[in-house]
Amino acid sequence: MKVNGYEIKPYADLEGANLQGANLVNADLVNANLDGANLVNANLVNADLRYADLKGANLQGANLVNADLRYADLKGANLQGANLVNADLRYADLDGANLVNANLEGANLQGAILEGADLQGAILVGANLEGANLKRTILEDKEEPQGDKDLRIKELEEEVKKLKETLGKLKALLDT
Numbered sequence: 403m404k405v406n407g408y409e410i411k412p413y414a415d416l417e418g419a420n421l422q423g424a425n426l427v428n429a430d431l432v433n434a435n436l437d438g439a440n441l442v443n444a445n446l447v448n449a450d451l452r453y454a455d456l457k458g459a460n461l462q463g464a465n466l467v468n469a470d471l472r473y474a475d476l477k478g479a480n481l482q483g484a485n486l487v488n489a490d491l492r493y494a495d496l497d498g499a500n501l502v503n504a505n506l507e508g509a510n511l512q513g514a515i516l517e518g519a520d521l522q523g524a525i526l527v528g529a530n531l532e533g534a535n536l537k538r539t540i541l542e543d544k545e546e547p548q549g550d551k552d553l554r555i556k557e558l559e560e561e562v563k564k565l566k567e568t569l570g571k572l573k574a575l576l577d578t
Contacts, residue, residue: 403429405421405424405425405426406419406420406421406424408421410426410429410430410431411430411431411434412430412431412432412433412434413432413433413434414431414434414435415434415435416431416434416435416436416439417435417436417437417438417439418437418438418439418440419436419439419440420439420440421439421440421441421444422440422441422442422443422444423442423443423444423445424441424444424445425444425445426444426445426446426449427445427446427447427448427449428447428448428449428450429446429449429450430449430450431449431450431451431454432450432451432452432453432454433452433453433454434451434454434455435454435455436454436455436456436459437455437456437457437458437459438457438458438459439456439459439460440459440460441459441460441461441464442460442461442462442463442464443462443463443464443465444461444464444465445464445465446464446465446466446469447465447466447467447468447469448467448468448469449466449469449470450469450470451469451470451471451474452470452471452472452473452474453472453473453474454471454474454475455474455475456474456475456476456479457475457476457477457478457479458477458478458479459476459479459480460479460480461479461480461481461484462480462481462482462483462484463482463483463484464481464484464485465484465485466484466485466486466489467485467486467487467488467489468487468488468489468490469486469489469490470489470490471489471490471491471494472490472491472492472493472494473492473493473494474491474494474495475494475495476494476495476496476499477495477496477497477498477499478497478498478499479496479499479500480499480500481496481499481500481501481504482500482501482502482503482504483502483503483504484501484504484505485504485505486504486505486506486509487505487506487507487508487509488507488508488509489506489509489510490509490510491509491510491511491514492510492511492512492513492514493512493513493514494511494514494515495514495515496514496515496516496519497515497516497517497518497519498517498518498519499516499519499520500519500520501519501520501521501524502520502521502522502523502524503522503523503524504521504524504525505524505525506524506525506526506529507525507526507527507528507529508527508528508529509526509529509530510529510530511529511530511531511534512530512531512532512533512534513532513533513534514531514534514535515534515535516534516535516536516539517535517536517537517538517539518537518538518539518540519539519540520539520540521539521540521541522540522541522542527557527561528561
């Protein structure tokens with residue numbers, strides 16, 4: 403498949419490519435080199451980006467709903483305002499990535515590297531962060547209004563309560 407003159411396929415060399423606003427729904431970009439690519443507002447719904455090199459790529463406002471980004475290299479990528487609902491980011495490297503106001507609802511970030519990533523304003527409801535590296539991760543805007551903080555704390559407390567209930571059920575099953 404060709405988009406904006408670029409061949410979209412596994413192992414494609416798309417370093418620095420301009421794919422702004424491109425329709426890449428269901429694209430197979432396994433192991434593709436998208437280092438520094440412009441993917442602003444690109445539609446990557448259900449795209450397969452496993453092992454893709456997206457270092458420094460600009461994915462601001464991109465639609466990555468249900469995208470498979472397992473083991474992808476997103477170091478320093480700009481994902482500000484990106485829609486990553488139900489995206490699979492297991493073991494992805496998001497070191498220093500900009501995820502400000504990104505929607506990660508239901509995303510799987512198990513084992514992901516989020517060291518130094520900026521998650522201010524990001525939606526993380528239902529996201530799986532088990533085993534994720536959150537060192538130096540920025541989670542909260544210092545200027546956030548108190549009411550918003552209280553709401554987020556309440557949401558997080560509810561998530562913790564659900565997790566504790568699930569762990570209790572699992573323990574009960576293991577004890578039988």
